[in-house]
Every structure is written in C-alpha cells, then in structure tokens.
Amino acid sequence: MEAIGVLMTCPMSTDLEAELDKRFKLFRFWKFPEQKEFLRENSNSIRAIVGNATAGADASLIDSLPKLEIISSYSVGLDKIDLVKCKEKGIRVTNTPDVLTEDVADIAIGLILATLRRICESDRYVRSGLWKLGDFKLTTKFSGKRVGIAGLGRIGSAIAKRAEAFDCPISYYSRSEKPNSKYKYHSNILDLASNCDILVVACPLTAETRHIINREVIDALGPKGVLINIGRGPHVDEPELVSALVEGRLGGAGLDVFEHEPEVPEQLFGLDNVVLLPHVGSGTWETRKAMADLVIGNLEAHFLNKPLLSPVV
Numbered sequence: 001m002e003a004i005g006v007l008m009t010c011p012m013s014t015d016l017e018a019e020l021d022k023r024f025k026l027f028r029f030w031k032f033p034e035q036k037e038f039l040r041e042n043s044n045s046i047r048a049i050v051g052n053a054t055a056g057a058d059a060s061l062i063d064s065l066p067k068l069e070i071i072s073s074y075s076v077g078l079d080k081i082d083l084v085k086c087k088e089k090g091i092r093v094t095n096t097p098d099v100l101t102e103d104v105a106d107i108a109i110g111l112i113l114a115t116l117r118r119i120c121e122s123d124r125y126v127r128s129g130l131w132k133l134g135d136f137k138l139t140t141k142f143s144g145k146r147v148g149i150a151g152l153g154r155i156g157s158a159i160a161k162r163a164e165a166f167d168c169p170i171s172y173y174s175r176s177e178k179p180n181s182k183y184k185y186h187s188n189i190l191d192l193a194s195n196c197d198i199l200v201v202a203c204p205l206t207a208e209t210r211h212i213i214n215r216e217v218i219d220a221l222g223p224k225g226v227l228i229n230i231g232r233g234p235h236v237d238e239p240e241l242v243s244a245l246v247e248g249r250l251g252g253a254g255l256d257v258f259e260h261e262p263e264v265p266e267q268l269f270g271l272d273n274v275v276l277l278p279h280v281g282s283g284t285w286e287t288r289k290a291m292a293d294l295v296i297g298n299l300e301a302h303f304l305n306k307p308l309l310s311p312v313v
C-alpha cells in the first residue's frame with residue numbers, strides 16, 4: 001500500500017503520522033503553504049484523506065481530488081466533512097465512535113464537578129496563598145441535581161449513566177423519544193432547560209442543532225443553572241452565552257469546545273463560575289491510540305477490499 005497517497009489535513013497525532021508513514025505515502029497538507037499548487041501537482045495520487053474535528057474535508061477539497069475514495073476521520077464528530085458530497089460521489093467515510101465515549105463522558109462529569117464545586121478556583125486559592133487568610137467560600141452540591149442531556153446517543157447515555165451514580169434525576173432531549181430509555185423525554189430543548197439544573201450538550205453538530213443553545217434556552221436554564229458543552233462550539237450562540245454569564249442570567253458554564261476555537265471570548269477569562277478546557281474530551285493516551293488504530297484499520301480494510309470497521313457513508 002506504500003504507493004497509495006493519503007492526505008492528512010492538519011497535525012493531530014505524531015504517532016498516527018508515523019504509523020501512516022509506514023503504510024502509505026503520507027502528505028502533510030499543513031506543510032504546504034501553497035495548497036492550491038500542492039493540489040494541482042498531487043491531486044491524482046491522493047486516494048484517502050485523514051481529517052479530524054479541526055480540519056475535515058469540505059466540498060472544494062473533495063472536488064479537487066479526482067481519485068479520492070475514502071475519508072477516515074480521527075474524530076467521532078463529522079461536522080467538518082461534507083457528507084452529502086461524499087454520498088453523491090460514492091466516497092466512503094469512517095469515524096471513531098465508541099472508543100472515545102468513556103473519556104468524553106468522564107470529562108463532562110469533571111466539568112460539572114469543577115464548575116459547581118469551583119475546583120479550579122479553589123486550586124488557584126491555595127496556590128496564591130489566600131488560604132492562609134481564610135477559608136474558601138461555600139460552593140454548590142452536585143449529587144441529586146437534575147441533569148438534562150441534549151442528545152442521548154453513545155456519549156449522552158454514558159454521561160447519564162455516570163450522573164445516575166450521583167443520584168441525579170436524568171431527562172433528555174433528542175429528535176425522537178428513545179423507546180427503551182428509562183429517562184424522562186422532552187420533545188423540545190426549551191422544556192428540558194426549564195426542567196433541569198445542569199444542561200449538558202452531547203448531540204452531533206448538524207444544521208438543525210447549530211445554536212440549539214440560544215438566548216431563550218439560556219434564560220430557561222436561569223441564574224442557578226449550569227451549561228456544560230462537550231459537543232461542538234457552534235451548538236451554542238456564544239455571544240449570548242457570554243452576555244448571560246457576565247450579566248448573571250446564567251449560573252455557570254463548563255466548556256470543552258468553543259464557537260471559533262482555539263479563540264475563546266476573553267470576557268470569560270475573568271469569570272470564576274466558568275471552567276474552560278482546550279477541547280480535550282478524547283485527549284488521553286489510551287483513547288487517542290485506539291482512535292489512531294481505528295483510522296488505520298479503516299484505511300487498510302478499504303484498500304484490501306474488506307468491510308470497513310466503522311463506516312458512516
């Protein structure tokens with residue numbers, strides 16, 4: 001397979017790069033400042049793309065690669081890939097489901113605890129020597145709080161399972177009710193937000209779910225409510241979120257993703273009721289290795305004419 005050209009869209013894992021280098025002819029797209037010229041020269045040798053949650057494959061990249069057969073994404077989310085175009089052109093698409101579910105659900109619970117119990121602020125309190133001047137302020141209990149989940153897929157369900165261990169009543173919103181779920185279903189996000197203390201965004205980003213967390217939803221969650229986002233930044237109308245937090249109309253937020261990441265609104269930096277993470281939901285050695293194995297496994301399966309391991313298209 002050494003002659004098969006694989007285009008990696010951005011830096012994502014040096015281990016994955018090394019493994020791809022061993023098996024394929026790997027092109028590192030980000031190393032070519034003149035990308036148009038690069039594509040003119042190399043488009044006929046590229047048969048696969050490896051993308052991720054930062055850089056996938058839009059219609060123009062797909063159209064510029066006449067020999068493209070498969071996009072193997074180093075992510076579960078597919079919002080950076082033009083799936084309609086792939087279907088039209090018969091290009092296969094794979095992602096990395098399941099292997100990252102536990103890590104992302106763990107980080108959601110971590111964000112809830114860090115936000116309610118002010119773990120990051122407490123840490124800063126100790127480091128800065130303030131403890132010697134007096135005890136830290138009281139914080140908010142997590143156990144027993146009503147947890148609402150937008151999107152009860154693999155990750156949403158894993159978050160629900162974890163929150164159950166904290167004795168939290170769980171409810172959820174999704175496009176349709178899950179027939180076998182024991183959790184309370186709300187057919188719209190506004191009802192969910194009005195009936196929970198902590199709202200967790202765990203759905204895929206689509207045209208339908210873009211800005212699903214808007215001003216109305218934030219106001220329904222209210223000054224004691226907390227928003228947790230481990231989905232995608234564009235699920236949230238970010239300027240509305242920032243103004244609600246600054247004005248005290250929302251109780252707090254724990255965010256792993258941002259609308260224009262890695263740009264983060266600076267108004268958030270001064271707020272102690274907000275915990276900010278640099279999109280690290282799946283960022284453990286164990287999970288990233290499993291994701292890399294899946295990316296390679298899918299490419300090898302495709303080029304050996306075997307069934308794909310995690311096909312989407």
Ligand SMILES: O=C(O)C(=O)CO
Nearest residue numbers: 053075076077281282
């Ligand atoms: O896999 C994804 O889509 C991620 O965002 C990982 O955190």
